[in-house]
Amino acid sequence: MLVDTALAVMWIGLTCYALFAGADFGAGVWDLFAGGPSRGARQRRVIEHSIGPIWEANHVWLIFVIVLLWACFSPVFAAVMSTLYVPLTLAALGIIARGAAFAFRKVSTELWQQRLFGASFALSSLLTPFFLGAVAGGVASGRVPAGLAEGDVITSWLNPTSALGGVLAVLTCAHLAAVYLCADVAREGDTELARAFARRAIATGLACGAVALAGIAVLHADAPELFHGLTHRALPLVVLSAVSGVAGLVLLATRHYLTARVTAALAVAAILWSWGAAQYPSMLVGSLTAPQAASHPSVLSACLISLACGAALLLPSLWLLYGTFQRTSTSEADRGVGR
């Protein structure tokens, strides 16, 4: 029970990371394809305005997941990190390049600097989710055995399932970002740009669907255990994801941008939980289950109690953060009186 709770809390953290920070990565992808300095200026400003205040808080979900994994399932953390250190090092460097460059671009004034930092921000927004998705593929296809660096350093992440995971991660991030940005832009009153983002959201949504369909064949051949899980125990979640994905596209086409956020998030969350359900209770396919890997009950309960207390502080704070910046941002009423 304690083990399952810890696992569930970690998975909630992973879901939040995908839904919030994933969209920040996706925003970077759209920054990359926004076009030249003058044509893309409006979009880049919108993107910066939307993710600026929140990306650091969103990023903390990753630290949350990593720390929970090592505190509650230390052997899994050690095995994953040591075998998959190549894509994880690259993802880590991407995280550095993205976060630092985003902060630098915000305060630089000359075009060449904005271009340099902007390119670094946008490119690493594309590469980081790819490598993180590849890591997920390596774990899900059972290429990470228990122990230190027991898996193959190269094929553990250069394989069909990892490629699927990487591509799907990038597309999902881009889709989420486009959906979220629709509502942000529409609130600012720019219906034309909102429609442009809606078109991109639909295009990436369709691409996600196509890749997921192709993924069925890939998983059947490359990760039979995961395939079995997805087509049996996790099937309801897979169906939920597909249904909400399609519903989201309809909502986007009919310009229900706020509701589309919910369905898009649901589609992505259902994918993550279907992976978890398909693999449960095994954490490293073929070598380690959650109860085997779990830490001492005293550690699990200490972490869970701390997190429960932390949540009492965090949830109101997060509410304040999103509430402050999701209101109409430039109206007089919001500016405060004593400026």
Added chain:
Amino acid sequence: MLAVPAADAALGSWPAAVLAGPAGQGDLPAARAQMGFSLAWHIVVACLGVGLPALTLLAEWLGIRRNDPALKLLARRWARAMGVLFAVGAVSGTILSFEMGLLWPGLMGRFGQVIGLPFALEGIAFFIEAIFLGIYLYAWDRMPPRRHLLTGIPIVVAGIASAFFVVCANAWMNQPRGFTLRDGKVVDVDPWAAMLNPASPPQTVHMILAAFMVASFLTASVYAVALLRGRRDAYHRAGFAIPFTLGAVVAPFQIVVGDWAARFLADYQPVKLAAIEGVYHTGSHVPLTIGGVAGENGLEYGLEVPNGLSLLVGYRTDTVVEGLDRVPRDQWPAVTGVHWAFDLMVAVGFFLLGLGLWLLLAWWRTRRRGGGLLDRRGSRLLLALVALAGPASVVALESGWSVTELGRQPWIVYGVMSVRDAVNPAPGLMTGLWLVLVVYAAMTVATVYVLRRLARGTAVPVAPQEADVRDYPVV
């Protein structure tokens, strides 16, 4: 803020190790170099992340209270720098949490659960910090000044809390508690006992005070340079006075805490103290040696104060101080490096204390005789010394941290697990090291460049981070 500065592993003699790792050690030197380098980088930014918000809030509070435009502008400037430093601190801290697993899976696989709790708590604190930083920076003009000031307080509190939790994890590596090893397996874990181990109190207090000192003296040194160049307006004076005063107040406390931390070693980690002071042989009437080089039989060429160390440890000349001879020679830390790092830290500590006394004296005299603090004779010398104090405090920070890391060698967990047993056995870590060096070099150049630009820039938007809002007044 400090995502993981403590759980460093093993800095070792890393510059040399990069160039020529001893044969047969695999990639251990590369792993140590990478961890040492990324921690040495992060620890500076992390200290600024803990200390700078406090300075900014202080300036903002004084600015509101006195309705002083110079102070208000100062707060906005510092907030802008804070935004940049927080971002690089957040990402360089994240890298450290990756590196704990990428480089030291042997440590994490076995002891991850023992030291997991402080990191989980640190994660919560960091979360709070990031949330309120977003609000503080971006909502500057969206709420009344006093409420805005309040949103800054959680940043300071959470920054101190994350420093505390992370250093607790490092303290555990020095004083591993809260678990039992049975046949090489960890059983009976008590995460609270592990976190609140005996080394936690002295180490955490020492680190948190160090963070405030580094942030204060670094900021003060920037404005000392400007004042030396003749920009003696109210803005630059306040930018000098606020951080210098904070640093000067903290410095004497840090000397006392440092003494406590060293005395703690005598009781709990005598080998580290022996390496720090270059004591080879256990005995009484041990001299205090300043400088010197580790020879076959003790420190050579150093300046000796007879009975000094015995007096410092136990206030009596016949206090017995344990020497390195208590452990086999292959378990000795690198004596010369640890000893010099310690002496350097102490020297800088007393230099900063001296500056604080100077400030106190000058303040007392201006109160009696009137006149401004910086109009006195000798104020140029004071400014020059404070300009030096910023970099010097960083030197003290890095050397103090080297003492605690090098002094623990060859252990990653003192007396329980060696660094060699913790390293990732996978090939190719050297490549990762080079990549990390390149990326950090670029990040260093960009950070320094951007901060210099921010310092020189003339216009600051009302909301420090909203450079794109055109209709806001610019001050």
